Amino acid sequence: NCGGFFGPYLKFAGYDALIVKGKSKKPVYILIDETVEIKDASHLWGKDTFETEDTIKADEGKVQVLSIGPAGENLVRFACITHNKGRQFGRSGAGAVMGSKNLKAIAVRGDKRVEVADPDALEKFRNELNEKIKERLAALSEYGTPQMAGLINSSGSLPTRYWTEGYFDRLENISAETMKKRIYKRKKACFACSVACGKVSKVEEGFYSGTEVEGPEYETLYAFGPLCDNDNLESIVKANEVCDKLGMDTISAGNILAFVMECSEKGILDKVLEFGDHSGMIHLLYKVAYRKDIGNTLAEGVKKAASVIGKGTERIAVHVKGLEPPGFDPRGLKGVALAYAVSPRGACHVRHLAHRPNVTGTHPFDSKKKIDRLSYDDQPELIKKLEDFYTIVDSMILCKFITLPTVGPILWDDMANLYQIVTGIPTDVKKLIFISERINDLVRLINIREGVVRADDTLPYRFMNTPLKNGASRGEIVEKRKFERMLDRYYELRGWG
Ligand code: SF4
Structure with missing residues (x-):
């Protein structure tokens, strides 16, 4: 979706x-x-x-x-x-x-009507949903996804200077509030959505004047901002526009730039790009998209680029199963460590949104329980529950921002209700969880068929061996022994002996 x-x-x-x-x-x-x-x-x-x-x-x-x-x-x-x-x-x-x-x-092109089993119930569901959205998603509607940057930063989990630090001390220069004041021009919504979390930004003066794009979302902000040690907001908007036009994932693109910055700083690459060099970043994005010069190697992603560059860069490259991670450092969010590792496509946040309960400390499905972001206990149970929930969200093709555990407005019972209203097929939460587990089993089987096995459910060297340098998670790593224990328990819960 x-x-x-x-x-x-x-x-x-x-x-x-x-x-x-x-x-x-x-x-x-x-x-x-x-x-x-x-x-x-x-x-x-x-x-x-x-x-x-x-x-x-x-x-x-x-x-x-x-x-x-x-x-x-x-x-x-x-x-x-x-x-x-x-x-x-x-x-x-x-x-x-x-x-x-x-x-x-x-x-x-299409203009056919979509028949639903119970149109009156759907109308009622929609009206109630829109009322709840007004109450619960006001901040998302006002500021978009960058609103979460402050919370992630205060937990020491905002990836900075290519995954060496977890706190960005110049966040206020690129924060959601600053974006609202300086660059947001209007809201943009998906089909029939009353949240309108999308924000169209425009740069009206300076070097990047004339740049206009939907975004930046939190992930783009982190990837071209703190990860590259860059607090030039307008350049982040420009990098967003360039990637959208050239058709490149901003998370992976930001990671590849920051990887090059560290390799340049360490003298492994001959000063290709320095941390914070925002105009150099834009230049290199074009080289990657057109596979020019070193861009041809970088276009392969950090895993393959490191294997070509060599010189120990395999230990610098941050990825899981070849996929560069989104903006949540697992050293400060232990549930995210497990969730990245077991995700079938590698370091992905949307399969589970495990950062949310880890950062807020609130259990998504049990108000009596708390989540300790630095504890390895209870994380396997949490991750399985989140994956099961979001597997159904994805199967029903719902937006993840209106299905936030504890916030909703659509939670487990609502999904079962909605499914019945639309299809006329009776269901309940228990049945949906059963279906979700079956889907997760099937995805795992497909991965195994393609040669992706348990040994690939791991984390990059840096997360397991290099402590975070600053912020509220300073000194944290993902301890291998405790990580393996989480993995064992997760496999047990999934019945994947
Ligand atoms: S559907 Fe979701 S992503 Fe789209 S505008 Fe609404 S809340 Fe945002």
Whole structure:
């Protein structure tokens, strides 16, 4: 789920899902309407995602578009699929998969009604939901996801200077409040959402004047800000815009830049990029997307780049199963340590959102229990419960911001209720958990088939061996013995002996 409008329009066109098989000999895009048509995209190849979307809309009328940019065409391993000039299928290189098929874009047009089992109950559910949203998600609506940066920083878990520090002492220069004052221009919402957590930012003066983009979200802010030791807000907006247009995941892109910064600082790379060099960052992003010079190596992601560069950089490179982590340092959030390690696609936050209960100390499903972010106890039980919950959220294709445990507004009972209202099929929470466990088993089996096994459920050298230098988690590492104990317990809970 990338938010936006594509999903609803695919349904309005009469389809629940789309599977693209094979590879075209020349660039094409797919147009979905009453029929499915494969059309020539030679004129679109080489264009960025914004130009591609504009061109297809000009040619096809009222359509919703997914597209790739030059990064996807050039098979950058963290290329993403872009929608609506700011919404991304961001992680794991889905854009490179489209690029490998010579598939530049997918457009959908639809205006069919969607039948639901109980329309009156759905109307009531929606009205109640919107009332709860007003009460509970006001801050998200006002400031967007960057609002969480302060909390993460105060827990000493905000990744800074390429995962060496957990506290960024210049956060106020790029905080949500500063963004609201300096760059936010308007709110932007996904289909039928009353939260409108998206923020369109515009830079109106200085070196980056004229930059305009939806964002930056928290993850982009962390990746091009503290992780690169950069407090120039306008440059972060620019890096966001460049990545969105070129079609690159900002989390992985920020990680690769910061990795290069550390390698440069240590003299391993010949001064390619220094920490805080924001104009150099923008320059290098283009090189990565077009695979120019060292950009060709960096386009492979930190794991492969380190194996090419050598000189001990394998111990510097921070990734799990080849995926660069989002903005939560697991040394200060022990539940996140386990969650990153067992996530089927590597260091991912959206499978579990384990940072939230770890940072707030509030148990998502049991108000009597507290979570100690530095304790290894009870984390396996917590992670399994969170994964089970978010597996159903993902299967029902709901937004994760309206399904926040303890906040909601949609929690377990509401999901069961909603499922019945829409499908007419009776269900309850117990059944949903059973289905979720089965999905998690299946995903694990697919990974095993592809050669990803328990030994890959681990963390990078730095998290296990190098203590955080500052902040509230100063001195913390993930202790291997205690981590293994969490892993054993997690496997036991999943029944994966
Ligand atoms: S809360 Fe969710 S659905 Fe609403 S605008 Fe934000 S991401 Fe989109």
